Amino acid sequence: MVASGAEGSVYRTSYLGRRAMVKIRSPKxxxxxxxxxxxxSQRIRAEARLIREARSAGIRTPIIYDVDTKECSITMEDVDGMxxxxxxxxxxxxxxxxxxxxxxxxxxxxxxKICHGDLTTSNMILTKDSRLCLIDFSMGASLIGVEDMGxxxxxxxxAFYSAHPTIKNAFGDFIDAYCRTKTDSKQVMDKVQEIKDRGRYT
Ligand SMILES: Nc1ncnc2c1ncn2[C@@H]1O[C@H](COP(=O)(O)OP(=O)(O)OP(=O)(O)O)[C@@H](O)[C@H]1O
Ligand SMILES: [Mg+2]
Known part of the structure; x- marks a missing residue:
């Protein structure tokens, strides 16, 4: 077993001779x-769909090998990295x-128009060739608007500052890179500010 959370577990396995990971949603x-x-079954299918959609959008995500709607599991590529x-x-x-x-x-x-829904540094893998791979789309959604992006x-x-309290200013680099690639990034930045203000006054 690699990880065990409230919703399920992740195990190392193999699929047609390849190293693989299986993520199983356990019964409640x-x-x-x-x-x-x-x-x-609905959640595991939704997660597999988002992993595929993100991959089609040019983002590195694990290759899906199999989705078992009975066992409620996804078998996917074991992404080499940390x-x-x-x-x-x-x-x-x-x-x-x-x-x-x-x-x-x-x-x-x-x-x-896809949001990840659970962006933490534990839900991203840095591969051996120094590429980023996004995992764990269980809280994600597609056809989203600016609120979900914010x-x-x-x-x-x-999540970044609670996981990495001693790393200063890095989030500014994230925002800078985000704004260079995101279309209409100002709308998203305004929304982020609005969300922060909401948190402050309610
Ligand atoms: N395809 C993969 N390749 C390599 N490592 C993986 C892969 N999928 C998951 N892992 C490892 O297992 C950990 C847990 O996986 P994941 O984040 O998908 O599950 P979770 O956080 O328990 O799920 P959930 O939030 O849906 O309950 C990851 O942080 C990562 O270390
Ligand atoms: Mg996770």
């Missing part, structure tokens, strides 16, 4: 079994470059 005892099956969280813990001096990679990728994702960015800012 408090739900009526039939409803539980439907919810888990999470951005682990990488930045070892190489904080490289934060500016990595934040720029993240900014460009999230801008591309948003240009395709929430994505605000959540990443909070």
């Amino acid at each position: 005892q408090y739900r009526i079994p039939e409803l539980d099956r439907r919810i888990r 999470t951005v969280k682990a990488y930045l813990d070892q190489h904080p001096e490289d934060a500016e470059r990595v934040c720029r990679l993240i900014g460009t990728d999230i801008a591309r994702l948003h240009n395709s 929430v994505d960015i605000r959540l990443l800012e909070r």
Whole structure:
């Protein structure tokens, strides 16, 4: 087992001789079994769809090998590398470059009207050839508007500084790279400010 969370677990496996990862949504005892099956199966399909859509938009995501709607699992490529969280813990001096990679990728994702929904440095893998790969689209959505984009960015800012409290100013590099690639980036930046103000006064 690689990870175990509230919603399920991730295991190493193999698929047709390739190294693979399987992500399984485990049953929830408090739900009526039939409803539980439907919810888990719907969520795993939605996650697989977003991983594919993001990939079609030119963002590196794991290749999906199989989606099992009965077991509620996704079998996907085991991306060779380390999470951005682990990488930045070892190489904080490289934060500016990595934040720029993240900014460009999230801008591309948003240009395709997809939000990730859970942007943390544990949901990104830095590959051996120094490319960024986005994983864990379980909270994502497509056909989104500027509000969801703003929430994505605000959540990443909070997650970034709580995971990497000693890395200063890196978020500015993220924003700079994001704005260079995102169309109508001012709208998103205004929305981020609005979300912050909301948090401050309510
Ligand atoms: N395709 C993959 N290749 C390599 N490592 C992966 C892959 N998928 C997941 N991992 C590893 O497993 C961890 C957990 O995976 P993921 O983020 O998808 O699950 P989760 O956070 O438990 O899920 P959820 O938020 O949907 O409950 C990741 O942080 C990463 O270290
Ligand atoms: Mg995760």
